[in-house]
Amino acid sequence: MSLLDAIRLALTQIRVQKLKSFFTLLGVTIGVMFLIAVVSIVNGMSRYVEVDFAQKFLGVNTFTLRRYPDFSNGNVTSETWREWQRRPQITVEDAEAVREALPQGTHWAINDMTWGSPVSQYRNGGPQSLVAAVSADYFVIKNLAVDRGRVFTEQEEMVGAPVVVIGKETAETYFPNLDPLGRELRLEGLPFRVIGVLEKQGSTFGMSMDRQVIGPFHSALKRVTKSRRGLYGVLVQGSSVPIEQEAEESAREVMRRRHHLRPSQPDDFFFESSESALSGWQSIKKVLVVGGVVLPAIGLVVGAIVIMNIMLVAVADRTREIGIRKALGAKRRDILAQFLVEAATLSLFGAILGIALGFGLAAAIKAWTPLPSSVALWSIGVSCVLGAGVGIIAGIYPASRAARLDPILALRSE
Amino acid sequence: MSLTEQELALSTTAERQAVTGLPGAVPSQDWVIVTRGITRNYDMGGEVVHALRGVELAVRRNEYVAIMGPSGSGKSTLMNLIGCLDTPTAGEYWLNGVLVSRMADDELARIRNREIGFVFQTFNLLPRASALHNVELPLVYAGVASAERRARAKEALERVQLADRMDHRPNELSGGQRQRVAIARALVNRPAILLADEPTGNLDSTTSEEIMRVFEELSRSGQTVIMVTHEPDIASHARRVVVLRDGRISSDEPRERFVASLAARA
Numbered sequence: 001m002s003l004l005d006a007i008r009l010a011l012t013q014i015r016v017q018k019l020k021s022f023f024t025l026l027g028v029t030i031g032v033m034f035l036i037a038v039v040s041i042v043n044g045m046s047r048y049v050e051v052d053f054a055q056k057f058l059g060v061n062t063f064t065l066r067r068y069p070d071f072s073n074g075n076v077t078s079e080t081w082r083e084w085q086r087r088p089q090i091t092v093e094d095a096e097a098v099r100e101a102l103p104q105g106t107h108w109a110i111n112d113m114t115w116g117s118p119v120s121q122y123r124n125g126g127p128q129s130l131v132a133a134v135s136a137d138y139f140v141i142k143n144l145a146v147d148r149g150r151v152f153t154e155q156e157e158m159v160g161a162p163v164v165v166i167g168k169e170t171a172e173t174y175f176p177n178l179d180p181l182g183r184e185l186r187l188e189g190l191p192f193r194v195i196g197v198l199e200k201q202g203s204t205f206g207m208s209m210d211r212q213v214i215g216p217f218h219s220a221l222k223r224v225t226k227s228r229r230g231l232y233g234v235l236v237q238g239s240s241v242p243i244e245q246e247a248e249e250s251a252r253e254v255m256r257r258r259h260h261l262r263p264s265q266p267d268d269f270f271f272e273s274s275e276s277a278l279s280g281w282q283s284i285k286k287v288l289v290v291g292g293v294v295l296p297a298i299g300l301v302v303g304a305i306v307i308m309n310i311m312l313v314a315v316a317d318r319t320r321e322i323g324i325r326k327a328l329g330a331k332r333r334d335i336l337a338q339f340l341v342e343a344a345t346l347s348l349f350g351a352i353l354g355i356a357l358g359f360g361l362a363a364a365i366k367a368w369t370p371l372p373s374s375v376a377l378w379s380i381g382v383s384c385v386l387g388a389g390v391g392i393i394a395g396i397y398p399a400s401r402a403a404r405l406d407p408i409l410a411l412r413s414e
Numbered sequence: 415m416s417l418t419e420q421e422l423a424l425s426t427t428a429e430r431q432a433v434t435g436l437p438g439a440v441p442s443q444d445w446v447i448v449t450r451g452i453t454r455n456y457d458m459g460g461e462v463v464h465a466l467r468g469v470e471l472a473v474r475r476n477e478y479v480a481i482m483g484p485s486g487s488g489k490s491t492l493m494n495l496i497g498c499l500d501t502p503t504a505g506e507y508w509l510n511g512v513l514v515s516r517m518a519d520d521e522l523a524r525i526r527n528r529e530i531g532f533v534f535q536t537f538n539l540l541p542r543a544s545a546l547h548n549v550e551l552p553l554v555y556a557g558v559a560s561a562e563r564r565a566r567a568k569e570a571l572e573r574v575q576l577a578d579r580m581d582h583r584p585n586e587l588s589g590g591q592r593q594r595v596a597i598a599r600a601l602v603n604r605p606a607i608l609l610a611d612e613p614t615g616n617l618d619s620t621t622s623e624e625i626m627r628v629f630e631e632l633s634r635s636g637q638t639v640i641m642v643t644h645e646p647d648i649a650s651h652a653r654r655v656v657v658l659r660d661g662r663i664s665s666d667e668p669r670e671r672f673v674a675s676l677a678a679r680a
Contacts, residue, residue: 002557016542321540324551326499327538328526328527329524329526329527329552329555329603331523332519333520411534411538
């Protein structure tokens with residue numbers, strides 16, 4: 001009997017017993033559905049973190065010189081934490097010394113951040129905004145473009161012009177139905193003139209990137225961000241990975257010298273980059289992927305057990321049919337193939353249904369929860385292979401029982 | 415040297431061996447079935463049951479033989495052996511020039527597929543398949559391509575006058591029609607023997623006659639037919655009647671003598 005005949009036979013069998021077949025493949029369907037959904041979510045988060053977060057928030061080929069990491073995996077011992085707190089602050093002088101030492105092809109920017117509550121003539125109060133006092137190259141490094149108006153120039157930064165570039169949401173909140181350009185926004189009583197509105201940025205980890213106020217570092221804004229108590233960080237971007245690394249080495253040398261560190265002493269500062277921030281994520285991702293495989297695997301095992309039982313019942317129900325087929329010349333392997341293909345086809349159907357439902361679940365999660373999700377193509381392939389594989393494994397025992405039946409006894413059965 | 419049907423039926427083992435050959439020898443082309451002292455024992459929980467105690471049977475091509483016997487005579491066992499569903503405990507069984515008594519399962523399956531056409535008392539059609547698909551089944555296991563399968567199955571159904579019932583399922587057919595579908599299925603692979611087990615056991619007398627006419631025609635067209643039955647009326651349609659008793663052949667005679675002895679007993 002050819003494979004095609006066996007598949008055709010299996011399809012007929014499934015069609016004849018629709019409801020029974022449906023319940024049979026439920027386990028596999030659910031297993032595959034969760035596999036697809038979990039992998040989609042992990043995949044979505046992974047893209048989100050690695051592309052959106054790492055590149056938007058931290059920048060490409062960029063490191064931030066900081067006192068200690070801002071994005072860590074959370075497993076910081078209190079000892080480490082205390083050590084971090086003893087470290088010297090990063091000062092404006094440090095930032096400038098680093099700039100002096102940078103190689104060609106780099107951008108440099110002071111980035112001092114805090115949370116603040118802007119006030120305008122039209123609106124007092126509202127959600128806190130990210131307030132950043134930065135150097136002019138900040139916009140280049142963060143790849144920030146304005147929707148309206150302009151960003152401030154290096155000259156404006158040098159002289160400390162009281163101007164700000166604001167996020168889209170900030171503009172809408174503080175200047176409802178108005179053109180914010182040229183209007184005044186106050187921070188801790190200090191007036192700033194809006195000269196630009198950023199393009200829509202979206203949000204990262206539920207934090208709106210459209211709620212921010214960016215002004216020149218040398219303006220009064222640095223009083224808002226309390227720069228004298230140390231900078232949030234110094235951003236350095238290389239035009240390529242080697243230049244970034246070279247810049248990091250130069251910055252390290254400068255900082256160690258400035259902090260009078262002996263060769264045996266470790267760094268008392270930190271270079272935060274997308275890689276360092278993502279190291280925590282990578283370990284989380286491993287756990288998620290393992291979870292995403294183990295949980296559906298339980299579903300698949302249950303599915304396999306169900307299929308095995310149903311196939312055993314089918315073999316018992318169809319003993320006479322098996323006898324007839326054997327009498328007419330079916331060899332052991334024909335019977336074996338018939339039941340294996342039937343189990344595999346059934347299970348594959350379950351997998352396909354599960355893939356469809358998994359897609360649906362992934363889409364629903366994306367629509368109704370803040371979790372991102374994106375279906376990974378490989379998970380579809382894996383699901384199909386798993387589906388057919390589960391069927392074959394579950395079918396082996398029932399099929400071999402069917403194949404070993406004595407035709408005389410089988411023909412006599414009712 | 416060849417014996418007539420009558421002479422064959424009357425011959426002794428020694429005489430038969432003279433024409434069909436001694437144990438171990440390949441029978442000549444004429445012989446479709448040659449059994450040499452086949453026995454079949456069953457182990458029933460430590461007790462050995464001797465279902466067949468040395469059966470010597472030789473059937474020539476194009477014969478129409480009925481095997482009769484009361485229940486427990488071993489006729490079902492003999493039928494299973496002739497049909498290659500089982501192998502003998504001892505003895506030789508040559509089918510169409512091939513020694514099948516020592517074959518393994520899958521080889522037997524192949525022989526059943528090519529050389530034997532079964533017709534059962536309970537028809538044994540697949541209930542969910544159409545008549546055409548039922549008839550195609552042996553060809554599926556013979557590895558015949560689907561288009562040819564269909565054509566040959568149609569042809570076989572035409573032979574039993576069921577061309578117009580091809581797409582019907584067994585439960586949409588009468589008993590006689592079902593048995594004709596089974597006959598078409600038995601013939602579709604052009605087997606060496608048509609082996610019928612109580613083919614009229616589930617049919618009324620009119621339909622039984624109809625099936626007997628089909629067998630008669632098949633026999634006349636050159637098909638070897640072996641029919642196992644316990645009904646003398648049905649057996650007397652065959653041209654030769656073999657009677658089994660206690661696992662041995664008790665009589666093997668042409669129809670005329672069988673009918674005559676039936677009449678004498680009655």
